[in-house]
């Protein structure tokens with residue numbers, strides 16, 4: 178294990194995280210008593226490249242999955258210029274950091290003030306709707322008709338971990354009506370769907386295309402954009418999802434059946450699959466009671482994923498493979514009784530207070546969902562070179 182790299186003093190300017198060759202050298206240097214997010218810019222770059230090379234259109238990034246500025250900058254540096262945003266705070270953060278980036282207001286339910294600010298102050302020109310009243314709001318608040326109204330269509334139930342069409346999305350009939358009415362009101366129009374997050378079956382995208390084709394057939398409008406959403410999966414522990422290329426094949430086939438005009442911009446908006454592998458989380462064991470461990474992060478911090486059925490790979494820092502191991506019940510730092518991981522973790526039998534653990538694939542919906550409940554909120558970010566477990 179190379180232990181050469183320490184904090185680069187030149188990188189200690191504001192907003193530039195400390196950089197290390199690997200997690201072991203970070204732990205040796207900082208001996209952190211607070212959780213540390215370890216970002217891998219190289220992994221981020223490779224993942225962006227895979228999406229950009231394989232997707233037949235514009236790859237947007239869904240900021241909700243990880244709004245950390247270091248991640249946003251890493252994506253921008255890797256070539257991402259388009260950002261799926263859901264709130265004025267996300268829009269402002271992206272535009273302040275990268276004034277030339279494009280932000281899209283992809284939340285189907287928006288405050289009137291947020292619509293005005295997004296349009297007037299941040300040059301947002303794409304707004305999603307899934308209901309007539311939201312279109313009326315946009316007609317009231319947008320001073321000119323130079324925006325694209327993107328109609329979000331619901332997708333059928335599929336093999337996804339987190340369904341979104343229960344909450345958002347018009348059925349095909351309503352989607353047709355919204356496309357027609359938006360066009361009559363003088364807007365350009367687009368269509369979007371989202372099959373649900375952590376989608377384990379590429380056929381879900383085929384079903385999305387079918388619903389979209391139906392809506393478009395009855396609307397008879399020309400589309401300015403067509404957005405196939407996010408949902409691309411991550412191979413967490415115990416998950417064996419088809420590779421990204423299978424999903425992209427289905428997208429390409431679906432686009433062919435749609436026969437869209439050359440003027441129609443094709444887009445996707447992945448979150449999880451772009452960033453999960455680019456960040457791990459290092460935590461410290463604060464107390465061991467027999468087969469119970471108390472660590473400094475938990476379900477109210479960065480570790481909600483296990484409670485949602487996602488198993489993050491975990492290792493003891495300094496060791497990648499161990500023979501003597503046992504199951505431990507793992508508790509988070511708050512005084513709350515629910516702050517416990519729902520399934521035990523297999524770790525070395527000799528683990529003790531002061532040891533560090535590293536959770537891999539922790540880049541999506543981790544820091545994004547942190548609370549500061551009980552005064553615990555991890556906020557230390559560093560960058561490292563080597564991938565998780567290497």
Ligand SMILES: Cc1ncc(COP(=O)(O)O)c(C=O)c1O
Pocket residue numbers: 239241242261283284341371373374375406407408409446447448449450
């Ligand atoms: C509108 C929208 N776009 C994109 C995403 C990103 O999805 P994922 O992280 O599954 O790729 C989400 C996530 O829920 C979403 O709600």
